[in-house]
Structure formats: C-alpha cells, structure tokens
Amino acid sequence: MNRHLLSTGDLTRDDAELILETAAELRSLADRPIKKLPALRGRTVVNLFFEDSTRTRISFEAAAKRLSADVINFAAKGSSLSKGESLKDTALTLEAMGADAVVVRHWASGAPHLLAHSGWVRSSVVNAGDGTHEHPTQALLDAFTMWRHLASGSSGLDGRRIAIVGDVLHSRVARSNALLLRTLGAEVTLVAPPTLLPVGVESWDAETSYDLDAVLPKSDAVMMLRVQRERMNAAFFPTQREYSRRYGLDARRMAMLQDHTIVMHPGPMIRGMEITADVADSDRSVIVEQVTNGVAVRMAVLYLLLSGNESDAGRTPEVGIPHPETTRPESDGGPA
C-alpha cells in the first residue's frame, strides 16, 4: 500500500479490500471490555484541522488512541494558523515534533497532496477532507458499511447499485465514494439537480440522473448528501422546499425501495431538508452504524500506513528510540 492516503483513486482493489478486511477484524474490538490494542505504541498522530470538523476529528482521535498512539490535536482556531502561519511552517513544526502521521483537513482542495509531496514532512499523510475534492476515509467507511450489509460471498460489492443523492457539486464524499465504489465493482448513480452536478461529471465513471424516483427502486444503497450551504455562493435551487420535494428522502420514497436497501448519510444531516426524521430513524437507516464503522476503518488505515515503516517515519535519528535488536547486550547470559 501507498505511504499516504490522499485519494481513493490511488487505491487498488487489493488495497481497498485489505483495508476493509482489517477494519472487519478491528470492529470486533468495540464489543470487548478493553478497547485498546498496542500496535502503535510510541507513535504520534497529529490531527491537523484547518476546517471545523468535530465528528471526523474525534473519530480519528478515537482510532489512534485505541491503537495506543499518542494524539496531538492541532486546530486552526486559536492557534498560530489563525495568525497567518503558512502551511509550510506548520508542517516544519510538526516534522520537528516527530509526527509519524498527519491527519489533515483543509478548506483548500489539494492541501494534503502538497503536504505529502513537498518534502516538508516525512510522516504519512492522511487526507481527512480537502475542500470539495476528496474525503477518502469517509468513502472507506461507507464502503465498509455497504460491504457488511450487501456483500454476498466472495463477490463483494460487484454489481451492487449505489445511488448518491444531493449536493454532488460541493461534496468531497461523493467523489471519493464514486472512485472507490467503482474500484470495488459497484455501479454508482449520482442524482442531483443539474446545478449541483460538477463540471466534468461526464468523465466520472458513474451515471447521472435528475430523477430520484426513477433511480430509487433499482438501488441497493441510497446515500443522501447534505446541502452544503456554507460553500454556496450562488442560488443553486429556487427554495429549500422545492429541493426537499424533488431530492429529499421521505417516507413515500422510502416505500419505493427494495427490502434490503439501506439508507446512508455521511453526516451531519439536516432533518427535513435532504432526509426526513422518520427515514433517518427507520430500520433501514445505518447512519449511526456508519459512525461506529468510521472508527474501525480509520484504525485500519492508521495501522496499515504506520506499522512497519519505522525506517522512513518522521523521526530524527538523534531522538529516535534505539532499535531493540541492536541494543540488546549480546554478552548477557553467556557462559561466565
């Protein structure tokens, strides 16, 4: 596997399945009395968040702590980042502190890529959402949730139909999901009003539709996206009411779904806008399970990226922990 996780497009099918299988083993940890594993003891994971995000940050924090890593939270508000420090200087600070992994959330698309390839840091970089570009761990946890509910036998998600509905234009979750689900063999349909589909969507390996009612009966999973008002600087639809009438998931539409179809939402959801409360709280909804799965998937990602790459981890030699093999006194215990 790659040393960084920047885009789900970088993952081969084998990589993706390894992450899902590892997550499946790690998920059983949630049922045990002691929810901790020693795998990343002594490693440091920095959560570098330039954009507010409570759920993703605490999910990464829980994942790193359950693997016994040390966690440093670095939020833009109230730090030097809000005083105008550049990404480069922040990165150099982290490097000097000896971070093994940097989990980065940034409002600018591509910031994690810059961090990973600039040579400023030697640590593994995990993209926790960059602008309107990608959010790979969210896509992995979505795929993991689908895999648990829909995968049959060894074929995984092959041929399963996934509808991604709503604000595709501003959604990094949609892009990461479309890329990953194609890699895993599923068929993706993006459903949105024409104004909320990105330019160039025809080059994505996914179908598009403007008509939710036509797509729902064929779908095995329906993923509702939040309308990201904070990123909207123009009028994309006439009124909220019209949007939720045409693209919201309500009880009437839920009745059109197949019996096994699951309803997903990456959160935070706006009840009454893209999804009604009775759908969000129904048996089909796996929205709460997605959160639980998120911790397991992020543990799998951190474990696979960090274990065993000590040689190139971000640690300067002079502060490095002595290698146990080389420091073991060979003469001890020998015949006197």
Next chain:
Amino acid sequence: MPAETTAPSADGRTVLDARDISRALTRIAHEILERNKGAGDLVLLGIPTRGVPLARRIAAKIAAVEGVDIPVGSLDVTMYRDDLRMRPARTLLPTDIPQDGIDGKTVVLVDDVLFSGRTIRAALDAMNDVGRPRSVRLAVLVDRGHRELPIRADFVGKNLPTSLVEKVSVRLEEFDGADAVLISGGVTDGEEESA
C-alpha cells in the same frame, strides 16, 4: 528418540504423518483432561491460522471421551507482536472469543509450532485485554526448541530437535489438503550446525 521412517520429498522430510498427528492430538486431549480433572471450565483458544483447526480437533477428541462440548475460539496476536515495527504491516486474522468469555476459566492456548516463544508471549498479552482466566496452559503440536523467552509448553505433540537453519512446516487437511509435519533445509541427518 528414534526418528520415524524418513520419507524424503521435494518439500522436505516427513516427521509426522496424518496418523501420528491424530495420535498426538488424542494424547494431548487426554493429558488436558487429566490435568484439569475433567472438562469443567475448559476453553480452547487456537492461535491463527493453524492453531485454530488443531484446537477444534482437540475439542472433538475431548467431546468423544467426556461427552462434553467445550468452547473453542481463536485469538489473533498480530497487534501484540514485538516485531510489528520491523516488518511490513501484517494482515489481521480473526479473533473469536467464545460467548461466555474466559474470565475464571482454564484456557488452553493451542498452536502448531513452538519456536522462539514470542508468539505465545504476544498471546498472553492479547488474552490480558480479553479477560482474566483462572489459569492458562499451552498445547503445541511440535516443540522445535530455540526458545528466546522463558516459556514452555504444558502439552507437546512431539519434541523435534532442529537446527536454526531448518524449517518446520505443519500441513493440515483444512488448509493444505493433507496432514503432515515436514522438516526441510539444513543438514539432512539433523546435526546441529550452529549453537
């Protein structure tokens, strides 16, 4: 101990065949029962991959003798290994703890080969996070020596003196299509090459 008939093959010399393995497991099953004075509060935990089917077979033999089905589980030790940092990330294997847990039980860990003892140390740590057994015992099919930690097995299918350059491989019906313990590499007459 005189060696069995040596059947050389491309993969090495067979030291235990299917019937030898079956007899060894039968003896281990009896020894476990004898030591435990019956099948009460016993739990068998196999260490993946090959410890798990061995644990199941021992449980089946105990069931045949005592008429009691004892709980069998598996315990993955990957995350507890002491060489995690030195190797590429390993794939995790299933951990499956029996429903009633292991608190207050007598746990018998089952593995195929006992070598450095590091896997067993990792298993003891892993078990620490799952519960607190009343006692822990260790059953192995083959003990090949060269311990690096103060660990010994309570029940041994066969003690197999080896040299460090030799390789011991356990084949089981469940994974490899047939039961056998093979030894390969090193000097053919079993002479120790290095101390």
